[in-house]
Amino acid sequence: MTARREDEQEMAGRAKAGPLDLAVTSLTLTRYRSYDRARLTLEGAAPLVVLTGPNGAGKTNVLEALSYLAPGRGLRRAALGEVSRFGADGPWAVAADLMLGDEPVKVGTGIEAGAAPGANDDDADEDDSGPAGRRLVRIDGETVGSTNALGDRWSVSWLTPQMDRLFIEAPSGRRRFLDRLVIGLYPDHSRQVAAYERVMRERNRLLADRGAHADPAWVGALEARMAEHGAAVAAARLEFAGQLAGFLAEPKGAEAAAFPEARLAIDGWLEGLMADGMAPVEAEAAYRDKLAEARRVDAATGRAGTGPHKTDLLVVHAPKDMPAGLCSTGEQKALLIALTLADARLVAAHRGRAPLLLLDEVAAHLDADRRAALFAVLSELRGQCWLTGTDRAVFEAAETSALFFNVEGGQVAPAK
Numbered sequence: 045m046t047a048r049r050e051d052e053q054e055m056a057g058r059a060k061a062g063p064l065d066l067a068v069t070s071l072t073l074t075r076y077r078s079y080d081r082a083r084l085t086l087e088g089a090a091p092l093v094v095l096t097g098p099n100g101a102g103k104t105n106v107l108e109a110l111s112y113l114a115p116g117r118g119l120r121r122a123a124l125g126e127v128s129r130f131g132a133d134g135p136w137a138v139a140a141d142l143m144l145g146d147e148p149v150k151v152g153t154g155i156e157a158g159a160a161p162g163a164n165d166d167d168a169d170e171d172d173s174g175p176a177g178r179r180l181v182r183i184d185g186e187t188v189g190s191t192n193a194l195g196d197r198w199s200v201s202w203l204t205p206q207m208d209r210l211f212i213e214a215p216s217g218r219r220r221f222l223d224r225l226v227i228g229l230y231p232d233h234s235r236q237v238a239a240y241e242r243v244m245r246e247r248n249r250l251l252a253d254r255g256a257h258a259d260p261a262w263v264g265a266l267e268a269r270m271a272e273h274g275a276a277v278a279a280a281r282l283e284f285a286g287q288l289a290g291f292l293a294e295p296k297g298a299e300a301a302a303f304p305e306a307r308l309a310i311d312g313w314l315e316g317l318m319a320d321g322m323a324p325v326e327a328e329a330a331y332r333d334k335l336a337e338a339r340r341v342d343a344a345t346g347r348a349g350t351g352p353h354k355t356d357l358l359v360v361h362a363p364k365d366m367p368a369g370l371c372s373t374g375e376q377k378a379l380l381i382a383l384t385l386a387d388a389r390l391v392a393a394h395r396g397r398a399p400l401l402l403l404d405e406v407a408a409h410l411d412a413d414r415r416a417a418l419f420a421v422l423s424e425l426r427g428q429c430w431l432t433g434t435d436r437a438v439f440e441a442a443e444t445s446a447l448f449f450n451v452e453g454g455q456v457a458p459a460k
């Protein structure tokens with residue numbers, strides 16, 4: 045058992061004036077990864093917040109903590125117990141004061157008291173529970189029933205170095221990326237995806253366990269629910285992609301000069317039926333029939349062979365008319381930034397509130413002109429953007445619009 049350090053790190057920075065749709069004004073981390081207890085206070089609402097410090101100092105940990113202000117497993121998709129400070133005695137917690145326009149909101153999340161920190165919950169299927177305990181959320185002092193409530197009034201979006209291989213790795217990563225963006229626009233999508241996956245597992249397990257002896261009425265009922273949730277998932281993805289296309293096609297000013305226009309398409313059987321004009325209710329029926337036909341094969345493989353859990357997101361570098369996976373590393377990064385910025389503008393337009401953006405190690409990979417363009421675009425978004433890097437010089441073009449913090453030695457302190 046490690047003695048708990050009670051020395052709170054009080055940090056203050058001075059911000060540029062100007063109300064944002066969404067800004068973090070304070071953040072407190074308790075027994076969270078490399079932090080025993082840390083508190084950042086941001087005076088006012090800066091459009092950009094920059095964390096600099098050496099490798100391994102804890103910059104990404106701060107962004108990850110902020111990503112828990114959204115439903116889901118955070119930007120590292122960590123298991124619930126994994127973020128508990130190693131060796132600490134007690135549950136982890138993240139608390140933030142937000143300003144939604146001029147409305148203050150207090151948000152707290154963490155693992156329930158009494159849960160075993162560090163327990164292995166890698167197999168957790170749900171976002172908010174696992175063997176290590178359950179993720180609890182309090183908004184303005186009230187405990188809410190589900191982490192999904194975190195998506196109701198604001199959204200959080202991120203870009204991390206782990207996503208650099210998004211276009212060349214397995215479709216599952218792109219599907220998750222797509223669904224995360226869809227949730228940012230339509231919060232109910234997370235409930236639909238979770239319900240779809242839950243009922244699919246139940247149906248697959250039943251078929252694998254009972255095979256030809258499974259009660260057809262029971263399997264049929266599960267498939268009907270699978271088709272219902274699957275059709276909702278597919279419809280939301282298509283609707284989102286249609287909306288985003290408009291924002292991808294019209295980057296303006298600095299954004300247009302620095303980041304390529306992207307096109308995207310959703311490659312999925314159910315989405316394809318709907319894209320070809322089939323009404324969602326008919327597509328749902330077609331999926332139900334398809335599942336019934338596939339029972340024998342699915343019983344043998346233990347998986348459903350068709351459905352929204354197989355969907356891929358195709359991204360094309362529009363000026364080169366080239367699939368993103370064939371583009372250079374730098375071009376792929378620029379496409380990811382273009383997608384993230386277009387999505388932020390879409391969310392701002394449709395939800396009336398720009399997202400909180402978390403950009404981990406993004407600026408260092410861009411040339412000076414693209415960096416300046418990125419900071420200019422971010423400063424104009426109505427949400428707040430948190431950026432990280434090892435080198436302050438990289439953020440020179442953001443000096444007038446950013447609050448800077450040093451992350452070093454387990455502390456986060458305002459930089460001069």
Ligand SMILES: Nc1ncnc2c1ncn2[C@@H]1O[C@H](COP(=O)(O)OP(=O)(O)OP(=O)(O)O)[C@@H](O)[C@H]1O
Pocket residue numbers: 076077078079097098099100101102103104105106126127128129130434451
């Ligand atoms: N559960 C944990 N308990 C204690 N420390 C942890 C835990 N998880 C991660 N760490 C520590 O956090 C540190 C990594 O922090 P983080 O990834 O935030 O660094 P960073 O500043 O972003 O580094 P880089 O510039 O290399 O990306 C490592 O030293 C790691 O050992």
